[in-house]
Structures are given as structure tokens and as C-alpha cells.
Amino acid sequence: MKLKDFSTYFDTNEFLFKEGDEGDFAYIIETGSVEVSHQRGDRKLILSNLGEGDVLGEGAVIDKLPRTATARAIEPTRVIAIPVDYIDQKINAADPTVRLFLRLIMERYRDMYSRLTHVFEGMSPFDTEPTESLASTTSELKSVMAQYLDMQQRISTAMNMPAYKGENKVVGEQTLLSTKLSVTEQKSIKSALQNDEFCLHYQPILDLENEKIIGCEALVRWPDQSGKIALPSEFIPRAEMTGLIIDLGYWIAREACTFQGRLARQFRQPLFVSINLSGKQFDDKNLIDSLADIMDETGVVHEQIKFEITETLLMENPKLAGNSLERLKETGAKLAIDDFGTGYSSFSYLHQFPFDTLKIDRSFVSTMSRNEKSHEIVKSLINLSHDLGMDVVAEGIESNYELDMLLQHRTDFGQGFYFSKAVAEEEFIKLL
Ligand code: C2E
Ligand code: CA
Ligand code: CA
Numbered sequence: 001m002k003l004k005d006f007s008t009y010f011d012t013n014e015f016l017f018k019e020g021d022e023g024d025f026a027y028i029i030e031t032g033s034v035e036v037s038h039q040r041g042d043r044k045l046i047l048s049n050l051g052e053g054d055v056l057g058e059g060a061v062i063d064k065l066p067r068t069a070t071a072r073a074i075e076p077t078r079v080i081a082i083p084v085d086y087i088d089q090k091i092n093a094a095d096p097t098v099r100l101f102l103r104l105i106m107e108r109y110r111d112m113y114s115r116l117t118h119v120f121e122g123m124s125p126f127d128t129e130p131t132e133s134l135a136s137t138t139s140e141l142k143s144v145m146a147q148y149l150d151m152q153q154r155i156s157t158a159m160n161m162p163a164y165k166g167e168n169k170v171v172g173e174q175t176l177l178s179t180k181l182s183v184t185e186q187k188s189i190k191s192a193l194q195n196d197e198f199c200l201h202y203q204p205i206l207d208l209e210n211e212k213i214i215g216c217e218a219l220v221r222w223p224d225q226s227g228k229i230a231l232p233s234e235f236i237p238r239a240e241m242t243g244l245i246i247d248l249g250y251w252i253a254r255e256a257c258t259f260q261g262r263l264a265r266q267f268r269q270p271l272f273v274s275i276n277l278s279g280k281q282f283d284d285k286n287l288i289d290s291l292a293d294i295m296d297e298t299g300v301v302h303e304q305i306k307f308e309i310t311e312t313l314l315m316e317n318p319k320l321a322g323n324s325l326e327r328l329k330e331t332g333a334k335l336a337i338d339d340f341g342t343g344y345s346s347f348s349y350l351h352q353f354p355f356d357t358l359k360i361d362r363s364f365v366s367t368m369s370r371n372e373k374s375h376e377i378v379k380s381l382i383n384l385s386h387d388l389g390m391d392v393v394a395e396g397i398e399s400n401y402e403l404d405m406l407l408q409h410r411t412d413f414g415q416g417f418y419f420s421k422a423v424a425e426e427e428f429i430k431l432l
Contacts, residue, residue, distance in 0.1 A: 010073035023060025032077025201422035215272035257298035302332030311343035362396025
């Protein structure tokens with residue numbers, strides 16, 4: 001589905017949607033006004049006139065039934081158009097009870113709405129004489145209309161509850177702003193992928209004994225037009241929430257494998273490239289097959305690719321992750337457990353899953369000098385990893401002191417600002 005611009009303009013008399021249309025967008029009015037009506041032939045029942053901050057078109061987007069009304073701009077109007085797939089993701093991520101309530105509310109709303117339109121349709125346009133049948137139809141219409149207005153009033157009251165204090169419109173400034181931001185970000189991550197706006201930086205990983213670069217970690221970056229670079233913490237959580245991490249993850253894997261291929265052709269020594277995998281990528285049933293295909297298509301030696309998986313990912317879904325990790329290992333790629341020590345640090349993960357490398361989190365490395373316990377933990381982790389046949393990468397080495405300590409404990413490899421931050425490909429090559 002092609003995304004409309006999140007901020008969309010409608011001229012006077014232009015339709016946002018018509019009765020019977022498919023629900024492709026919900027709208028929040030930024031400026032202007034919209035008439036919502038139900039029409040039969042040339043008769044029209046105006047249901048509401050909506051203005052700045054009001055929401056419309058959410059029903060058909062939520063329950064996937066056709067639009068029950070027609071929405072027309074009655075003056076030049078600007079709206080935020082929220083796409084149906086964005087709303088689907090939000091609903092799917094909600095608590096099951098909330099999802100159930102939402103469905104029930106929608107069913108009741110549809111029921112009331114169909115009674116309202118039924119009564120309206122039952123009224124003949126020539127029923128001008130106050131006959132008994134017209135009188136009863138009119139009173140039924142009034143009663144249903146009263147229910148409808150009462151529901152709108154309740155919605156309005158709910159939106160003015162303490163949580164929304166100070167926001168006197170149906171959707172207040174804050175909500176408007178955060179929705180706009182969220183829709184914009186999703187749209188921009190999607191178009192950034194289409195336009196190839198992301199890039200990878202590579203942080204060298206060194207053998208601590210001789211300080212030679214033996215590989216690197218691929219870290220995603222998102223430069224904007226002004227040259228400012230967004231770090232993963234600014235967009236990875238959003239990409240995970242919206243499911244776009246799956247496509248972004250494949251882009252990253254392909255880019256990193258292609259880079260490894262270039263390195264292998266240009267330099268004799270085999271350098272490995274580490275790729276971070278996010279938990280959400282494991283929701284994709286084809287993850288392992290697709291990663292294997294990417295490694296094959298890019299012609300990379302599988303053993304020179306290392307996938308980093310965090311401890312938190314294993315904690316959240318040990319069974320699924322375990323199964324996928326076994327299959328990932330069968331492709332020949334190496335596996336590292338990342339950020340070790342930040343989760344529950346269950347040592348059972350270490351022999352339960354087929355890891356080749358343990359990455360000690362920066363928080364331990366940086367507190368080693370001040371905190372005797374961190375020091376002891378690092379020492380034990382290194383010994384344990386070696387006993388289990390894993391090598392160790394210490395993350396976030398920033399000082400000579402930290403390097404010395406790690407060397408004393410026989411840490412194999414390390415990365416950190418002391419050596420180099422993550423850099424673009426050309427700069428990385430200069431470091432070799
Ligand atoms: P991470 O996997 O633990 O990556 C290491 C992070 O520590 C990187 O931050 C790196 O720049 C930073 N770092 C390295 N050495 C030092 C140091 O000496 N001192 C300090 N203060 N920091 C250091 P970055 O690139 O901002 O990435 C943050 C996190 O975002 C990563 O943590 C990883 O969880 C995630 N991420 C980065 N790239 C990707 C990616 O391609 N895919 C996925 N799924 N996640 C990614
Ligand atoms: Ca990592
Ligand atoms: Ca890490």
C-alpha cells in the first residue's frame with residue numbers, strides 16, 4: 001500500500017471518504033472542518049461537523065467493515081492521515097482485554113448506527129403530514145439519535161478526564177503531536193529503507209595481546225540531509241515497535257555481508273563482521289533461511305559472519321530463540337551472546353545455547369576500576385567462557401587501565417573508544 005503523506009490537505013467539498021469505501025486511513029483534523037453524513041438519494045442526515053483536534057474514520061480502520069458514512073471537507077482542511085497498517089500494529093501490540101473491549105465497543109457502535117440509519121431510511125421524503133407512522137418513526141429516530149449524541153458526549157467527557165487535563169479538544173496538543181511524530185517516524189523509516197538512507201559504521205574488534213584488528217561490529221546509522229547522524233537508540237526501538245526492524249534487519253545483514261566480501265577480496269587476512277539481531281526479527285519465521293540466503297548470495301564465507309544476540313532476547317523467548325540459534329549455527333555462521341551481564345545473567349544460557357563468543361557488557365568494564373565486585377565478575381566470566389570453549393570480547397574499553405586489567409585476566413578480544421569508535425568503511429580500511 002502506498003502511504004499518503006501523513007499530513008494531507010483537502011479542499012472545500014473534497015471527500016475524505018465515502019460510505020461503503022474501504023477503511024484505509026483514520027484522520028485527525030489539524031485545521032479546517034469536516035462534515036460527516038449519511039446519505040440516501042438526495043436526502044442527507046448530518047451526523048456531525050468536526051473541527052480541529054477531532055478524530056474521524058477510525059471505525060472502518062479498526063473493524064475492517066466498509067465506511068458507514070461520508071466525510072467531506074466543508075472548508076480547506078488539513079488532516080493527519082494514520083494508515084490502517086499502523087493502527088493494526090498498535091492494536092496487535094495491545095493487551096488482549098483491551099483488544100476485546102475495542103471489538104465489543106465497535107460491535108455496539110455498529111449496531112446502534114445501523115438502527116439509526118434504518119430509521120432514517122424508513123422515513124419517506126414525502127412524509128410531511130404528521131401521520132401516526134411518521135410520528136412514531138420520528139420519535140424512534142430521536143431516541144436513537146439521542147443515544148448517538150450521548151455516546152459522543154461520553155467520549156468527549158472521557159477525553160477531558162484528568163489524564164487529558166488542559167487538552168480541551170477531543171485530541172489535545174500533546175496527543176496530536178505524539179501521534180504525528182509516531183506516524184511520521186514510521187513513514188520515514190519505511191521511505192528511508194526504500195531510498196537507501198541508512199548506512200553501516202564498523203567498530204574494530206582487536207586481539208588485545210597484539211592490538212591487531214581481527215574483525216568489526218556493524219552498527220547501523222541514519223544520516224539526515226544536514227549530515228547529522230541518528231544513532232540506533234533513536235530509531236531501532238521505533239523500528240522494532242512497528243515491525244519494520246524485519247526489513248531493516250535484512251538490509252543490515254545484506255550490507256554487512258557485502259562489506260565482508262569486499263574486505264576478503266581486498267585483504268588477505270580473514271576479518272569477521274558481527275551483525276546485531278533484534279528479538280523482533282525472530283518473529284519472522286523465515287529469518288534463518290533468509291539470513292542463509294543472504295550469506296550465499298553475497299558469497300561471504302559463513303564462518304566470517306557472527307550474529308550477536310542479547311541475553312534479554314533469550315530471556316524473553318528461550319524456546320524459540322534456542323531453536324533458531326541451533327539452525328543459525330548450522331549455517332556455519334558464528335554466534336555471540338551480547339551485553340552479557342545486563343539481563344538476569346543466567347549462566348545456564350551459556351551451555352544451553354551454541355555460542356562461540358561472550359561479549360562482556362561495557363557497564364562491567366567501566367566499573368571494574370571502582371568496584372571490586374565488577375572486577376571479580378569480569379574475572380569469573382572470562383574463566384567460565386574459556387572453560388566452556390568460548391572466546392571473550394570486552395566491550396567499551398575506554399582507557400589504558402581497563403585494557404591492562406582485561407589483559408591480566410586473559411581477555412581475548414576487545415572493542416571501545418580507546419581503540420576506535422564505529423567508523424565509515426573508508427576510515428575502517430585506513431585502520432587496517
Ligand atoms: P551494542 O550492540 O552493545 O553496540 C555497542 C554500542 O556501544 C555501540 O553504540 C557503540 O558505538 C558503543 N560503544 C562502543 N565502544 C564504546 C566505548 O568505548 N564507550 C562507549 N560509551 N560506547 C561505546 P551504538 O552504535 O549507538 O549502538 C547501540 C545499540 O544499538 C547496540 O548496542 C545495539 O543493541 C543496537 N544496534 C546497533 N546497530 C544495530 C543493528 O544493526 N541492528 C540491531 N538490531 N541493533 C543495532
Ligand atoms: Ca552488539
Ligand atoms: Ca553490546
